[in-house]
Amino acid sequence: MISPSPSPFTEARARALLAQACASAGLRPEAGVRLLALGENAVFELGDPAVVAKVGRAAALTARAARELAVARWLDGAGIPVVRPADAQVEAQRGGVITAEGHPVTFWRRLAPAVRPADSTDLAPLLRALHGLTAPAAPGEPLPRRDLLAPVERWLRAAEGHLDPGDAAFLLARRAELAAAVQGLTPALPPGVIHGDALPRNVHVEQGGPVLLDLENVADDLREHDLVTLALSRDRYGVPEQEYLAFTRAYGWDVRDWEGCAVLRGARETASAAWVAQQVPGNPAALAEFRRRVASLREADAGVRWFAF
Template identity: 35%
Template sequence: MSPASARTSADEVLAKAAEISGVDLRSAELIRDGSHAIYRLADDIVARIGHPGSSDDAQRELRISQWLNDSGIPTVEAVTSLTQPIIVADRPVTWWRLIPDHRPSTPGELGAMLRALHALPPPTEFELPAYDPFTGLDERIDSAGMLDHDDRTWLLQHYTRLRAQYDELPNNLSPCVIHGDAWQGNLVVPPSGIPTVLDLDKVSIGRREWDLTQLGVDYTDFSRVPHDDYQSFVTAYGGDDVTQWPGFRTLADIQELRWVAFAVAQSTGNGKAALQAKHRIACLRGQVPRPWQWEAL
């Protein structure tokens, strides 16, 4: 499905959900169209539309929001006056409070939040799933029409190698509650100055090192994070530097393969994404030296 048709479908889902809930759509603005379609609406409401069949995930995100806020970790809040979720064409629509005029967190702020999150006992009111960083990866690669035979074969072999390496990782730190997509854009700071957690769909039970790896990769492989800022992240987390952990390279390679697979999935009918996917694949295959420069999609 092309980005345009996916967006039209999300528009139709939003219109029906708003009709059911009595939400004003006159100033609706699409602000993201990725794994979720996200719209800014009137009355400081944000609509989040999941993919088909994800109503259980949406319900869990609502529970996670309440649980984290009750646990002392400020998190995006659901609009409690509206029925949640609304299901249209098998797609869940949830309503959230807008966080105004926010900025991405600093590395230090992200490290402090992750330290608090990882210390939380898992919820008892509902069950968090076990995190699997490989979910959907091989399907995305195998079904991608833009890949030639050589790249597809290499990526699938790389996927198989990484699965085997992941299963053999040292387990010196016990599994805990993780965010699953811990980067500075998913912890935002509004004018109040209180860092607030976003994007709860991957909150789960997993390796705490996974949450530390994304900023570690930004530091080691992309030079997006200056040395002093990275050290502030390490210090705020409590002194554990994931880049010095023996399993870091495996987790870094998995994270980067996920970013490649995302670009591949966006490539249908999108020339910019297709070019970016090709560039990212060349990086993984050792054809481009680090530090890499990847464009956001």
Template identity: 35%
Template structure:
């Protein structure tokens, strides 16, 4: 078990003991930007690992409740346990209702769900504006203990260049409510066949293109096929590849995908292995090198 997972279990035990929640038999489902546990009571416990989560998560919960009122297919917070994030050991913890998954959703379904999301009004909730998607990557690069001096210098310069190019992008559409991490793995198929969008930690207001680029980037780095991307574009009703800012957006998304591994490399073996793969391919200008995601874990305690 990685140090990151061990720390997550310690936080889980502490917060559950303090609230009188039975955590026996809890399963660790994932450790990335969050440690995600499933309790035997069909409650999901999400322990944030990213800086600033404590300030951001009340808005995430508020959006989830608002989406429920709109009838949008999103995961629901377990307000009966806590309506606000609980902080333990410096980590912000939220509680959600578990969605039993049955089969892998399609990119067509993802495109349809995002089309509906982006047509909703911006909710009356205080949300961040997606003005600088590389802000956190910049901070991680500046303080990372795993980078060499040469790697840090290259990253800082490259992030500055991409930020300037991002600032120059223009879109014909008004800002929309963004999921923020609209990747196919964040779409769950329920046992009744309907799909539900989960993991709203990146929710924001900004250009719709940010939600769309994740699927195109999935073909570039994570094994999605051209047919899956074409199906996504048809379902959404617009093809991002026709947008003049497409190339820049893909490069920004490439750099964004480095951030989580910069943050976790010191304590997580997978991130320690994956980080140099991503950095080396970016430094060499390779646009189609395959990247990898950690396999979901199922550790019980």
């Protein structure tokens, strides 16, 4: 059963939380604050200072936000090109995540302008480097497993009253079935450090080369997680076949050759369908996309195109 939904997380709400966090951090943005993305986090560019802020949608994301800061510092120290916390500009952040009415807010160095859009061949070498690391006993605590399906109920709860209850029940049942199946998978690759949401959109190509972004799902788990993501993007989001094959050549292996691929793909599809639900209140386009995704899963139609949010 899904609990009552929280207050809507709108741009206006996120801006109000950001203002509180900036005051706590001693930041006084002098230029216009610009919204870059609104999903699990509201991401804002502050202008001056050269900082990007991430405002978490829910208090439940606080521990993950703290871990992302620690992981970024660890990966930077390990020589992986990653986005870095704005510790020099935000001294208060060194003591932990800054919160505003319970919502986690983190501050990051603004990257140099992209020289071009990232593609799958920018992602592949970053993953190879990341996958070559040994998971540490720290930062702070061991890296978690990558539980794709854990947030499904929270995402559906955020849209309670806006969704067909039958669609929500279908996704919850599918989540339970696939969670059990994922536990029984035998990996083809040695498990270890993974990004957890490995897509070209989470790579920024600046003058010095590609940089890995959005480290909140870095985990210690099946490396196949990072490879299934792009295979699904080929099938559902229109990544061209030639680009996908370029990725597999650059990485050195095609996850579709693994017998567990269908199970892990199914888990990611289920999570991806539920993720859109949190965007549904006040957004008819998100509701249409949610319904499209659920209908294609009900009908087991792997050819239906999904559209990114």
